Amino acid sequence: MSQTQTEDEPTTDRLATTFYRRYYKEAIGRLAQRYPNEQRSLEVDWRDVHKFDPDVADDYLAAPEQMQRYFEEALRMFDLSIDVELSAHVRVGNLPAEYTFYPGEFSPSEHLGDYRSIRGEITKATDVYPKIEEAAFECQLCGTLTRVPQSDGDFQEPHECQGCERQGPFRVNFDQSEFIDAQKLRIKVPPELADGAGQKIDAFVEDDIAGTATIGDRVIVSGTIRFEQDSAGTQKKPKFDPYLEGHHIEIEETDQQDLDVDSQERKRIRELADGAEGEPLDVASESLAPKIYGYDIEKKALILALVSGGRIQYPTGDSDRSDLHVLLLGDPGTAKSKLIDRAQQIGWRTVGVSSKRATVPGLTAAAEQDDFGDGEWVMKAGAFVKANGGTVCIDELDDMSPDTRAGMLEPMSKQRFSATLAGENVTFQTETSVVAAGNPRDGRFNPYEPIPEQFAFDSALISRFDLVFTMRDKPDKQEDREIANHILASRDAAKRANLENHDEDDLESIQTPVDGEVLRKWIALARQQDNPPFVSREVRNQLRDNWLELRGMYDYDENEPIPVTFRSLEGLTRVCEALAKFEFCDKIHQRHVHQVSKIVGRSMDDIGKNEDGELDADIQEVGESKDQRSRRKFLAGVIKELEEEYDNGIPREDIIEHVQDELERDYDASKLHSDMDKWLQQGAATEPQTDHIRYLGRA
Structure with missing residues (x-):
């Protein structure tokens, strides 16, 4: 003092x-x-x-x-x-920075009894519970009430009745007792700053600040450092655990916060959405990541995924998915990771996922039982639950284990998932879009192999994405010069921006039509818009006719591939809804259908075409084209037919010659070799000796 x-x-x-x-x-x-x-x-x-x-x-x-x-x-x-x-x-x-710490950054002994601030992420939180402040004990013999103030320690009962002076028995009169709301929070060092498992400290908060923070929030809790003695049964230990008696909570980042947009920002955003500075989606894509050269379509797709459509509810209780999922598959150095990072920064309620460390519970939810919450089971929300109403951003999707990727299927398609946690059946809402980036199967696209053959993921996952784009690093003299100039000019402009001798042309390379914070609020406001219907039957029919034109491009010949499925029609509609919402339109107009057709068409060109350049929905739906499936089935039959003639596998050249003679079609030998190589990778075939194969699968 x-x-x-x-x-x-x-x-x-x-x-x-x-x-x-x-x-x-x-x-x-x-x-x-x-x-x-x-x-x-x-x-x-x-x-x-x-x-x-x-x-x-x-x-x-x-x-x-x-x-x-x-x-x-x-x-x-x-x-x-x-x-x-x-x-x-x-x-x-x-409090000042010198009195504000992350868990583990300070010595509890040196700060015992002091008022300090603890900064971090809330990883666990109990439900708000009633805590008794003053217990009113009623004597069951004479009915006298004896009031006993309660502390944070053991529950205190009266020694004797103040009326009859007997030692009970007593019962707690809840109506006459005083209760206060309370909550226990676990604060940990945020994952991006944690060294190993990360340090933690528990905070106890009461009354009107109980329930103001929840799991996933980044907070600064100010309060008094206290100690609690450890014990094993009735045996007390010489170890004490520090905790925080919280008096003040500041929420730095939260999924629950209201969007803070002032009147000037709202006016500017409305003007942008109305096209005051150009086509709204063009303006937004130019502002998303100006340092990254090109990729205009991919940037637009990411903006629309961050906005997404609106969930459709039917009278029967059924519902249709609203959120858009976008996947970028690219060679190293094509800036796909930077685009995903930028989407995470600019999106509303985004949650980033580290692919290498991801687990199914980490993506969905888990139940934990420990000392937190008096040993009760506590639900720990995963990425999809935390991002409900926002976006999950995943980089290096190919580094994620197959089992973990399989855990994404239900929350992506149904926008909810059910789990049995701690003996309870629980359903979690996962109304979230997914934007992800990954590498081809072999790390880089092979120019001599069809793109669909180079996916590193199961078709079940690929088919969940509405838009998939390939980003290839193909040397081109003129474009390489333009990209190099843009990279160097952007870097130099950033260094010279505040100097008198800055280059105006270079400065344009990093300037954006819309400031990042305004773009973020634009996306957030757009996401909150109601789901728009079509402005007229004619516009709805135009979208239908565009899709039917693709559907019937091979005259419905059963021997030809199916170009598009009905799943793609729903995807087209979702993209239209997102674009209309981004422009704050309460209806889907003709211009939206026109713009969306270009974006979706580009995605189909990237991943929807077979080796002969024909649209084939099976590539995304089942992982191989109709032609590949027919060829491999015939190839397997040839191997089965020839295997009796050979004791130690069949020479590949004999197989290829037999296939080409039987089909009377000059299949490129490289395709047949590729088919056999894939079987070897999948374990459907073995190679008893060099250039010989034995098929183990079924024709």
Whole structure:
């Protein structure tokens, strides 16, 4: 305590008559109007206290219990214009950086009893529960009530009845007892800053701040450092666990926060959506990642995925998926990872996933039982649950284990998943879009092998993505020069931006039509728009006719591949809905259908065509084209037919010659070799000796 402030009365008087009146007169007035039903706390900035009196501010850090009493007593003494007694909390926050720590960054022993701030991510949270403050015990013999204040330790019962002076028996009269809301939070170092498992500390919060934070929120909790003694059964240990008695919560990032958009920003966003500065989607894609040269279609697809459509509910209770899923498959160095990172930064309620460390529970949900929450089972939300209403961003999808990728199928397609956790059947909502990036099967696209043959993922996963784009690093003299110029100009412009001798042409390479924060709010507001119907039957029929034209491009010949499936029609509609929402249109118009046809058409060109350049839906739906499937079936039959003639596998050249003679078709030998190589990779065939094969699968 400071030497100048030792008596209660002078301190509380100065706080009531000077500090509160100078810094918080209006805030206290609003509190008085809303107390106690709507608001029960006054938030005080520690830096305001420091400006008022540095000694008082320092005292709050060193003796928080006593100083909190002074501040709350001063609030009761404050001269109000209305007749109300403010028995409210005073919650002090915004401590300096030197008193704000991540878990594990400070010595609990050195800060015991001090007022400090702990920053981190909430990884576990109990439900808000009633905590008894004063228990009213009723004697079951004479009915006398005895009130006993309760602390955070063991539950205290009266020694004897105040009426008949007997030692009970007693029962708790809940109506006459005083309860307060309480919650326990576990704060950990955020994953991107954690070394190994990451340090943690538990915080206990009460009354009106209980329930304000939830799992996944990034917070700063200010409060008093306390110790709790460890025990094993009735045996107490010499070890003490630190915890935080939380008095103030500041939420830095949360999925639950309201979108803070001022009137000027709303006006600008509306103008952008109306086309004041150009085609809205063009303006947005140019602003997403200006440092990355080209990839205009891919950037537009990512913007639309971040917005996504609206969930469709039918009277029967059925529903249709609304969210768009976009996959970028590319060679190394094609900026696909940077685009995914940028989407994560600019999107609303995005959750990033580390592919190498990802697990199915990490993507969905898990139940844990430990010392948290008195040993009860606690649900731990995974990425898809955390991102409900937003976007999951996954880089290096090919590094994820096949089992983990399989765990994505249900939440991606149904937008929910069911699980049995701790013996309970639980359904989680996962209304989230997915934007992901990955490498081809062999790390880089092989120019001599069909693109569909080079997918590193099962067709079940590929088919969940509405839009798939391939990003290939193909040397081109003129384009290479343009990309190199753009990279160097962007880098130099960023360094020279604040210098007098900056180059205006270079500066244009990093300038965007829309500031990143405005774009983020534009996407967030667009995502909240209602799901738009078609403006007219004619526009709806236009989308139908576009799809039917693709569907019937081979005259419905059963011997030809199926170009597109009905799944693609739903995907087309989702993209149209997202584009209309991005423009804040309450209807889907002709221009939306026209723009979407270009984007979807480009995706089909990238991954929907077979070796002969024909559209074939089977490539994405089942993982191989109709021609590949027929060829491999015939190839397998030839091997089965020839295997009796050979004891140690069949020479590949004999197989290829036999296939070409039988089919009377000059199949390129490389395709047949590729088919046999794939069987070897899948374990459907063996190679008893060099260039010989034995087929183990079924024709």
